[in-house]
Structures are given as structure tokens and as C-alpha cells.
Amino acid sequence: MKKSSPKQARAAQRGAAPAHAFAFSRAQFQQLCHQAIGHARRLGATDAAVEVSEGSGLSVSVRMGELETVERNRDKSLGVTVFCGQRRGNASTSDFSEAAIARAVQAAYDIARFTAEDPHAGLADAADIAPPGTHLDLDLYHPWAIDSEGAAELALRAERAALQTSRQITNSEGASVSAQHSHFYAVHTNGFEGGYASSRHSLSVAPIAGKGDGMQRDYWYTSMRDAQRLAAPEIVGRYAAERALARLGSRRIGTRQCPVLFESPLAAGLLGSFTHAISGGALYRQSSFLQDALGQQVFAPHIEIEENPFLLGGKGSAPFDDEGVRVAPRKLVRDGRLEGYLLSSYTARKLGMRTTGNAGGSHNLTLFSKHTQSRDDLPEMLRKLGTGLFVIELMGQGVNGVTGDYSRGAAGFWVEGGEIAYPVEEITIAGNLKEMFQGIVAVGADAYTYGAKTTGSILIDRMTVAGG
Structure with missing residues (x-):
């Protein structure tokens, strides 16, 4: 994950690439899975499971009207689990080259050969797996093509609404917006094969009410797979402020x-x-x-x-x-x-x-x-x-x-x-x-x-x- 300073964050706002663009297709993931499975079988594995995944996202935070951080994440991984009878080994790599995948499979295989047997180890029984063609589309992926400037503006609106709720809202721990996207594909030697994409987006704000020893903090947030369903920044900000204000004058009570x-x-x-x-x-x-x-x-x-x-x-x-x-x-x-x-x-x-x-x-x-x-x-x-x-x-x-x-x-x-x-x-x-x-x-x-x-x-x- 790359984290930038406020000065760098302002510069990064210009010309940012959409946070939801994936570098690999489902077909490429499928090919990588079968490549790893084939190598495991050639080594002599009795069973194997491979999962390839990729994630990307954008997180932006502001505080007291100023941009604080812009963080971008883009990661990928291939994980392989190899079984030699009831001995299990696993390894992973972020390098999708043929040589790197072969090394990861070899590492998992070597671990399995020298691991103690576990009578309960193994892939799921073939009778229990969800067959290809039965996997429902559950509306889990809603890409949000927001850049750092747009995300910062939403966060600033939420914080501004909180600060304007009352003069007793005196400070803020900040507001943040996050847009995260990922997809994966998996292949197992028991017959399972499948994968899907998903997204998760959020906005949060944490205002502070009062002064000195009487200060109180609270927060609120909204989180959805579809950014269009997020609550309005002003609603989130005002509600967070109201929660903080309600806590002013807190006291202890007896047992x-x-x-x-x-x-x-x-x-x-x-x-x-x-x-x-x-x-x-x-x-x-x-x-x-x-x-x-x-x-x-x-x-x-x-x-x-x-x-x-x-x-x-x-x-x-x-x-x-x-x-x-x-x-x-x-x-x-x-x-x-x-x-x-x-x-x-x-x-x-x-x-x-x-x-x-x-x-x-x-x-x-x-x-x-x-x-x-x-x-x-x-x-x-x-x-x-x-x-x-x-x-x-x-x-x-x-x-x-x-x-x-x-x-x-x-x-x-x-x-x-x-x-x-x-x-x-x-x-x-x-x-x-x-x-x-x-x-x-x-x-x-x-x-x-x-x-x-x-x-x-x-x-x-x-x-x-x-x-x-």
C-alpha cells in the first residue's frame, strides 16, 4: 500500500486513474489456476486447490477542512494448497510468471511431504461442492470510478456538515472515504471451479464536541457494495455530530x-x-x-x-x-x-x-x-x-x-x-x-x-x- 503526505496527496488528485480497473481478466485467472494445478499433478500431488485474486482501491482522509492522506492499494496473489494423501502444504506468490508459480507449487508440495498426517485433512467432499453453472449472481460488484479529488470532496462535505451542526462541535478526528474492489477465481481437483468480483465502499466521520476535560467524541459511517446507496455525506456528518453532542455532560453512576x-x-x-x-x-x-x-x-x-x-x-x-x-x-x-x-x-x-x-x-x-x-x-x-x-x-x-x-x-x-x-x-x-x-x-x-x-x-x- 502506498501512502502519501498531504502535499503529495494534493498533487495526486490530478489525473488519477479509476480505482476499480483490474489488471487481470477472469480468463487469465482461470488459466493461471489450471497451470498451477497441472504442475501439482506432475509433481505427484493427490489433490490441490489454487486461488488467484486481485484487489485495488482508494482511501482518502481529511481533517479540519484539509486533505490528510491519499492511499492507493493494488495487490495480487496466487495461493496453492497441495495434498500428499492426508499431508497438507500451502504456499503463495505475488509473481504470476510461470517460473514463480512453479516455485510456489513446489514449495507447497515440499511442505506437504514433510508434514505430519492429519486424518481430517483434505478438500471438501465432491458431493458437497457447488457445481459450475449453479453459481448465482448475487449483485456483489459495483465499481465506483471515483478519483481522489472526488473522494476528498465527499469526506470534506461530511466533516463540514458535522462542524456546522453546532458551535459545540469544536474539533474533528477527520472524515474518510474508501472505495475497494476485488475479484478471484479458484480451481480444486475435486471438481470445483468458480469465482466472482465484489466491491465495498464507505464514508465515515468522527466529530468532537465540547472543550477540555468535557470533550466527547462519536462517529458515524455508511458502507455499501454500491456507492449509489451510500447515505449522503451531510446526513452522516450531522448524525455523527448529534451523537457527540448528546454525550456532553457525561457522568459516572454507582454500581x-x-x-x-x-x-x-x-x-x-x-x-x-x-x-x-x-x-x-x-x-x-x-x-x-x-x-x-x-x-x-x-x-x-x-x-x-x-x-x-x-x-x-x-x-x-x-x-x-x-x-x-x-x-x-x-x-x-x-x-x-x-x-x-x-x-x-x-x-x-x-x-x-x-x-x-x-x-x-x-x-x-x-x-x-x-x-x-x-x-x-x-x-x-x-x-x-x-x-x-x-x-x-x-x-x-x-x-x-x-x-x-x-x-x-x-x-x-x-x-x-x-x-x-x-x-x-x-x-x-x-x-x-x-x-x-x-x-x-x-x-x-x-x-x-x-x-x-x-x-x-x-x-x-x-x-x-x-x-x-
């Missing part, structure tokens, strides 16, 4: 137990803790607080969690998983009961099960409650909270994946009688994820998608809040 409402972007983090606990790696290592929980009640009975790999334009959408295995919509949680794990071929074999098409992670998870009504917006969720804590920021990584113990630094608002009373900071919230999942009282209709996870605000009946 107590009370209900806690997680703002929807943070509620997606609870969903992330759940997905980690049901992932094959955590399960076969016996390091999950949901060990052997399949079929058991793990959430309140009104909670459902769905997975949909085929959501058009979704951040977690894919026509197949990272191993080329077919994927399909399904319910992970029904009536609060766990109905499925997240398994790759390897972790499934370790557990004596079958892959669920989740090599690489989950695909567009949505958590919802069967009790949620369309009127359950954030004000209604605050009324359901009654008296308790509304959390809008979490700090630290205090989640124990083995026990489920949960302890995070937090900031937000103290709520009384269903109305925000005052902002709070420098507190800690604690509980256990098993009890927290079972204690979900309500899920808001204010659904928000954070990455590939969607949920409304989540109200938990009781947690420990520790303050000063």
Missing part, C-alpha cells in the same frame, strides 16, 4: 443491577459472540460456552436467527463458501433452540459431522424476535427499558469464549421512566452470555446491519453495571 438496552450496532456484537461459540473451531477445541448445545434452548423462546447467503448485495452473500461448498438459507435458532453449527469440511470431520458451507464464516445473519411489532422503534424500546442503562459504546475485549463471562467498558445514557435522563461514561457492564441470551426481553424494529449481521436494539432483563 447496581439493572436492565440494559444495547443499541442496534452494538447488539450485532452479541450476535458475533454467538457465531464464534457455534463455529467449528471453537467446538472441536472444546473452547465454547455452547459446547454440545445443539437442539438445546440457548436464547429466550421468542428469538429466531436466520442465515441467508443469497441476499442480493449482502455483505455476507456468496454463491459458495471458501471451499467451494454449496450454501443455502437456513435457521440457526428456532424458538430459542440451536438448530445448527457453522462448520467447514475440516471442522465437520473433526466433530464427526458434515460441512454446513461455512468455511470462511457465516452468511448474512439476522436476529429477530417473534414479539417485535413495527411500532417498536428506539423510543418504544427505551419505554420498555423503563429505568436502566442504554449502551451506545463498548470498549475492551472482555468476553470469555469458554465460560461465556462478559465484561466490557461502556458508555451511553441512564434512562428513567422510559426517557433518557443523562449521559454516562466510565462504567463497566458484566454478565454471562448464556444468561444474557436467555434474558433477552425484546428486540427492536430499528434493525441495523453491521457487516453481515442484522439485528434491532436488544433489551436484556438484568446485568451488573459497575461505576465510580
